[in-house]
Amino acid sequence: MNDADRLRPDSITTLEDIAVSPLLEELATLIRYHDSRYHGEDNPEISDADYDALVALNKEIEDAFPAQIRHDSPSVRVGAAPSSTFGKVTHSQPMLSLSNAFDKTDIEEFIARIGRFLALESTEPLIFTAEPKIDGLSISLRYEAGTLVQAATRGDGSVGEDVTANVRQIKDIPQQITQSRIPPPDMLEVRGEIYMTKADFAALNERQAETGSKPFANPRNAAAGSLRQKDASITAARPLHFFAYASGTISEPVSDTHHGFLSYLSECGFVVNSLTRLCHNAEELVASWQDINTQRPHLEYDIDGVVYKVNRHDWQQRLGQVSRAPRWAIAHKFAAEQAETTLLDIDIQVGRTGALTPVARLEPVPVGGVTVSNATLHNEDELRRKNIRIGDKVILQRAGDVIPQIVRVIESRRDGSERGFIFPDKCPVCQHPAIRPDGEAVRRCTGGFTCEAQRLERLKHFVSRNAMDIDGLGERQIELFVEKGWVNTIADIFRLTAREDEIASLERMGQKSAENLVNAINAARTNDLSRVIFGLGIRQIGQATARLLAQHYRSLRGLMDACHHAQDNTATAYTDLVAIDQIGVSVADDLILFFADDAHKEMVQDLLGEIQPPPPEQPEESVISGKVIVFTGTLSTLSRTEAKAQAERLGARVSGSISAKTDYLVAGADAGSKTRKAAELGVTILTEDSWRALIKS
DNA sequence: CAGCCTCGAGTTCT
DNA sequence: CTCGAGGCTG
Structure with missing residues (x-):
């Protein structure tokens, strides 16, 4: 500075x-x-x-x-962190979650997918590590020149909380890396799991009971509660442990393989899980899963599965990630714990798109460490498929140990008092007809803007964590503000900042909370464009597609104009929209439809007066920055998905079809009609080799 | 046109 | 987390 x-x-x-x-x-x-x-x-x-x-x-x-x-x-x-004592930390590399596998077929598919992606010869050995998946809290530890400088929770994956002071109290976590062979890297991020042993959990709950405090539901919650203490000395008194299992950003590589990296961590003084094994195929992976499952009751900590990772770091790098999960790892889960309970009633919920979803109200029952009283029944067909009646005894489980799910009805326990459920053909909130289009599974309320339930859900979606992430604006607050007439549309949310004093005078709201809320709302004014696009709640536009659109159009106005043009048929914008890889006619139609609506137009216009979303960051500068690339045919040295990911990393846009706007066509073996079309339009055609040469420069 | 693969939308509880 | 639908590949 x-x-x-x-x-x-x-x-x-x-x-x-x-x-x-x-x-x-x-x-x-x-x-x-x-x-x-x-x-x-x-x-x-x-x-x-x-x-x-x-x-x-x-x-x-x-x-x-x-x-x-x-x-x-x-x-x-x-x-930005009003209710919390902890500062926010942006992870230098996002902390990802894992996709799940439940049986051997899933594992075989996982391995096959990787082989295809890397375009591996069948003779090339693909080695995995298998390690228990600890049921605790993920943490990222940052070491500079060997000294622990920061510890952060996972948070939403990209931004976590700074819990450095508390983490310093955990004995398994070295303050200083002491490794005799080589000096520690300038910067090393170690990731792993903080957990509490089953025995310590039981002892802690006994003490909680003695002092009249509320017991923790499970070791995981106990560990989380113990870590998130304002007073770090309380954390110190709690028996927390740590297993290291991954790296975040690292200034210089210490090993070519995951297994080697774990050994390095162990030499550095970290605890790594001793059940970790190397496996060469699906059989060996499943065998290690079975082995760990057998040991599970005797382990001193809770686990909920086994994680398989590609051992070679260079391959991990190439495989990259899909959405929020790496392609090179998967969690093989254990069978979920089941419980029996009674289905008391079925309610209908109305989602932001108007979808009517049946929800089971259940006799509360403990399953897998928590008490469950609701479970989704998805849709009409699910009710019929499972032959569910109100009053039935049902088997419940927590899918992937999280979301409750009704597995089946115990028909033998019926006594004739059970009643079938008639799915309504009207919205239970606004009474408009609810229609189920041919071939679709979901019945939707047609009330649109007039449906209170939909409006509320849309507002909630806009402020939600993955959209605008406005802290302190929960369901209750929004309901209240809508009721007061302060908020009707999403743009109104930003005008709440002029009502700080009024908000402060509301029940259960002080000056401080009002101020925090206003700060959080103001902070959202400069949220990324992709968050805003996602927040609009356009059908079929989720996080990934919103990001894609933000990259392409670089402003809300740009996107809106493109959609208007498409609608007027005055330009080729419709074709442009569809030419974007991953956008087909169905998604394009929904976009155009959304911006064609006068109420939506007005709302977006209004919103633009309140926010200044910065356009997305430009990817790396390179010779292909901003170029539109189309791949065709079979590539020999890398898979198409990988080629696409690589091109995007270098700032290019990958399109699915040739148009006048295409800059390069990369033609692999057996390229078809695209080559001819490219030649007609005068698009530069590259062989796979010249493409590789181009991106190297 | 079928068979992937990905993404979106809805959901639980603390 | 799961299911269903959309989009792309071959």
Whole structure:
């Protein structure tokens, strides 16, 4: 931060003649600098009063120009974690979740998928590790030059909570990496699982009972509760343990394989799970799964399956990830615990798209560590398939140990008092007809904008974690604000900031919570474009497609215009939309339909007056940045999915069909009609070899 | 046109 | 987490 001298607080005296946005940028930089002098280096340069004045100035400007609030604003950083004692940490590499497998077929498919993706010869050995999947909390530990500097929870995968002080109390976690053979890397992120042993859990609950505190439901919750203590000395008194099992960002590689990396961690003083094995095929994987399953009751910690990982790091790298899960790992789950209970009633819920979903109300019953009283029944067909009647005795399980599921009805226990359920053909909330289109499984309410339930669900979706992530705006709050008439559309949410005092005077809301809410709303004004697109709740547009659209159109207006043009048929935009890889006619239709609606148009227009979403970050700069690439034929050295991922990493757009906008056609063996079309349109055609040469440059 | 593979939408509980 | 539907490949 060499700019620091230029940015003295006294150089900022008045708001006049200074554009607000650069000023806020300077303030953010300045406050961050002084923050680090104060906290990090313990060597403040300015007085506390001057520092407070800076923060106050920042707030004053932001209050006057809420639309200009930066996503990295100091007020946001403070306000973003209102209810929590813990700061937020953005993971340098996202902490992924795992896809699941339940039987040998799933494992065989997993292995086959990998072979195809890597285009492996059948003779090439594909080796996996098999290790128990600990039922605890994932943690990422950051070591700089061998010293633990930060610990963060998984959070939503990309942003977690800073729990460094608490993690320092855990004895399994070294404060300092001491490894004699080679010096520790400058930067090393170790990931693993914090857990509590079954015995310690039982003892802790006994103590909780003695002191009259509420017992924990299971070791996992006990570990989570113990870690998330405001007072780290309480964490110290709780017997937490840690298994290391993966790396995050690392400044220099320490091993070519996962197994080698685990050995390295072990030498460094971490505890790695001793049941970890190397396996060469599906049979060996399943054998190790069975072996671990047999040992499960005798282990001192809870596990919920076995994780298989591709051993070679270079292959892991090539395989990459799909959505939120790596392609190179899978969790083979154990059979779920089952329980028996009574189906008391069936209710109908209305989702944001109007979908009517039957939900089972159950006699509460403990299953797998929690008490379950509701379970989804998915749709009409599911009810018929399982022949479910109200009053039935049913077998319940938690699928993947999380979501409750009715496995089957115990028909032998029927006494004739059970009643069948008649699926309604009207929305239970707005009474509009509920229609089930031919061939579809879902019945939907046709009330649209007029349906209260749909409107509420759409608002909830907009503020939800994966969309705009507005903290402190839960279901209850939204309901309340809608009731008060303060919020009708998503744009109204941003105008709540003008009602801070009114909000503060509401029941169970103080000045502080109102302020936090306002801060969280203001922070959302500069959320990524893809979050906004996802938040609109357009049919078939989920997180992945929203990201895709954000990359292509780079602004909400751009997307909207493209859809309008498509509708007017005045341009080739419809074709453009469909030419985007992963967007077909059905998705394009839903997009066009959404933006053709006057109410939607008005709502988006209105929203644009409240937010300034930054366009998505440009991927790496390269010779193919911004180019439109089409792949065809069979590629020999890499699979098509991999080629696509690689092209996107380098900033290219991958399309499925040739158009005048295509820059390169990469033709593998046996390329078909696309080559001819490309030639007609004058598109550059590359062989696989010249493509590889191109991206290397 | 069938058979993948992926994504979206709905859901539980603490 | 599961199911169903959309999109792409061959």
